[in-house]
Amino acid sequence: MADSDTLTNALRDLIWANHILHHHGVVDAYGHISIRHPTDSSVYIMCGYMAPAMVSSPSDLIQYHVSNSDPIDPDAQKGYSERFIHGEIFKRFPRVNCVVHSHAEEVLPYVVTTQVPLRAVYHMAGFLGSKPVKVFDIDHHYEHGDQRDMLVRNARFGAALAHMFGGRETPNETVVLMKRHGFTCVAGNLVTAVYRAIYTKINAEVQTKAMTMAKMHSYGVDGQSGFGGLTEEQGEGCKVMCETYQDKPWRLWVREVERNPLYENTLSEEGV
Ligand SMILES: [Zn+2]
Known part of the structure; x- marks a missing residue:
């Protein structure tokens, strides 16, 4: 060369x-x-x-x-x-x-x-x-x-x-x-x-x-030490809410990959 x-x-x-x-x-x-x-x-x-x-x-x-x-x-x-x-x-x-x-x-x-x-x-x-x-x-x-x-x-x-x-x-x-x-x-x-x-x-x-x-593990996840997860009722409520509004992020995610020339989709249509 x-x-x-x-x-x-x-x-x-x-x-x-x-x-x-x-x-x-x-x-x-x-x-x-x-x-x-x-x-x-x-x-x-x-x-x-x-x-x-x-x-x-x-x-x-x-x-x-x-x-x-x-x-x-x-x-x-x-x-x-x-x-x-x-x-x-x-x-x-x-x-x-x-x-x-x-x-x-x-x-x-x-x-x-x-x-x-x-x-x-x-x-x-x-x-x-x-x-x-x-x-x-x-x-x-x-x-x-x-x-x-x-x-x-x-x-x-x-x-x-x-x-x-x-x-x-x-x-x-x-x-x-x-x-x-x-x-x-x-x-x-x-x-x-x-x-x-x-x-x-x-x-x-x-x-x-x-x-x-590792630090969280030492605290535990039972809510007794300041860290805890959603309750069962909260989890159910949030699941319903998320599925109600998930169309909004989906449109954003589609737009992001459609506008990036790295990704091709021959079935793609603008304006989804
Ligand atoms: Zn520097």
């Missing part, structure tokens, strides 16, 4: 990955994904200053020097202030070719209170390992005069975060949490990094719910 084809395919995947991460709630207007240039390891690529969902073409992407996170094109559009997360990880780990940074709210409880560590709790999150996921605290790296906004906005902060991943050519950690901020995950390729980002988020959600259920 010609180098130009290799680059085009990588950029196509990067644009898709921006959309996929948005679709799965890993990024909103914030958060970002980068790749190492497929034919020049001294360069990395990520989108400019825009929400990932808005990226649509190679002209939205910026190439940066791994060495210092300066843009290759001095006249490049504005980029992310947190690109140093990506640049310093690519610099430290030659085997890392994709980095994702996220503020996904499912993960945030684990970076707000670090008393409950994030752990792999089901089979899709084996990449998190068997130990608590490490937490990077930028507060330890502030110096006099630094703006303390938690952002990894320079190479010093980026290098400190990269250091938390441990290891040499290949990092020991796949994911590092960032206190009061979010998380960053890495991989040798884009698909694996996207997978890890999505399942880090889902694992956090599952862990939170499972721990909540």
